[in-house]
Amino acid sequence: MKLLGETECDSIKNSLDTNTSLARIDEENVSDPARIGKDPGSRESQWHTHNDRVIHEWQAYxxxxxxxxxxxxxxxxxxxxxxxxxxPFEKVTPKxxxxxxxxxxxxxxxxxxxxxxxxxxxxxxxxHLSAFFNWLRNQDGFRRLSGNIPDYFLLPRGTMARTLPRDDKRYPSIEDALRMVQAMxxxxxxxxxxxxxxxxxxxxxxxxxALTSLWLKHLDMDGKTVVQDAREMRAKNGKSFRVFWFPRTDGFQKIFCEWIAEISARGFTAQDAVFPEVKDLISGSEDFPPVAPLKTSRAFQTxxxxxxxxxxEEYSPHxxxxTPHAESLGRQAVPHI
Structure with missing residues (x-):
């Protein structure tokens, strides 16, 4: 017999309800099912290997x-x-x-x-391609490539001005977003x-x-701000800045504040993650090592x-x-945190 914690019981109940394997209890290590089947389209795929060696060398760079x-x-x-x-890349021409x-x-x-x-x-x-060929022209065996190749990747201003203004990206209104979250x-x-x-x-x-690598110490609940610290978080391009919480998000804030109160009651401190893996949600304490955040953003995407x-609807995390309220986002650079 074994005494189970709350999260373990929840996982077993969920497995019974959904008829899925208990192996999925560890959400960080279990991949999605392979969904083996017939895919006629994949049979037409061609793999080109001639340039693999130089691409491997570029990866080191x-x-x-x-x-x-x-x-x-x-x-x-x-x-x-x-x-x-x-x-072969050594035979590429400006054309x-x-x-x-x-x-x-x-x-x-x-x-x-x-x-x-x-x-x-x-x-x-x-x-990306302009930068790649600028690098490639300095490699052994590729010095005969035309020096004009990178310039031929430059996009025409007039043409791009006509084609770029396109708005087919879908996002919810603030009202739909709140209804969506409250229904979870x-x-x-x-x-x-x-x-x-x-x-x-x-x-x-x-x-x-950044969201899934957030620690409690990055939050200022009273000032309603959060710091993206690139030294400790998975921040794009290594950027650090302070974000003021969006206005008109009181309903969302209520849900988030209730979560912070719940994990704080469980003993989580400033050195613990805001969104840890399920198995680490049992408790936090100064007497134990800090609770680490999720290793990937897969849980958030799910x-x-x-x-x-x-x-x-089908909305991506972006x-x-x-969402329209994003226009009022206030960010301040944080050069020294």
């Missing part, structure tokens, strides 16, 4: 970037390679770069549902954590990485999916930043 930035660059490089049908640039511009004219790309994606891909269940600790997590996204506007499903 790109170690100065954070992981997400490096992945974004790799996506751009591989997309260009796919566009050229695996053509190839210009043809890819023109393709990006065409994709900018399409809606996302039709395979189009956003303003940000187009600019980043062009920038709150029977178990995990459900209350997820509900508070989504609520605070609309209160603070923090990105998923919580947001469940939240948006309550109103039969929707919290695009």
């Amino acid at each position: 790109a170690g100065r970037y954070d992981r997400k930035t490096m992945i974004a660059h790799l996506v751009s490089i591989r997309d260009f390679e796919q566009f050229l049908e695996g053509k 190839n770069a210009g043809a890819y640039r023109d393709r990006l511009v065409e994709l900018g004219r399409l809606l996302k549902k039709d395979g189009g790309l956003s303003n940000s994606t187009i600019r980043h891909r062009a920038s 269940p709150s029977r178990t600790l995990q459900e209350r954590r997820d509900k508070a997590m989504v609520a605070f996204a609309f209160v603070s506007g923090l990105r998923a990485g 919580a947001f999916e469940r939240a948006s499903a309550t109103i039969d 929707a919290a930043c695009r």
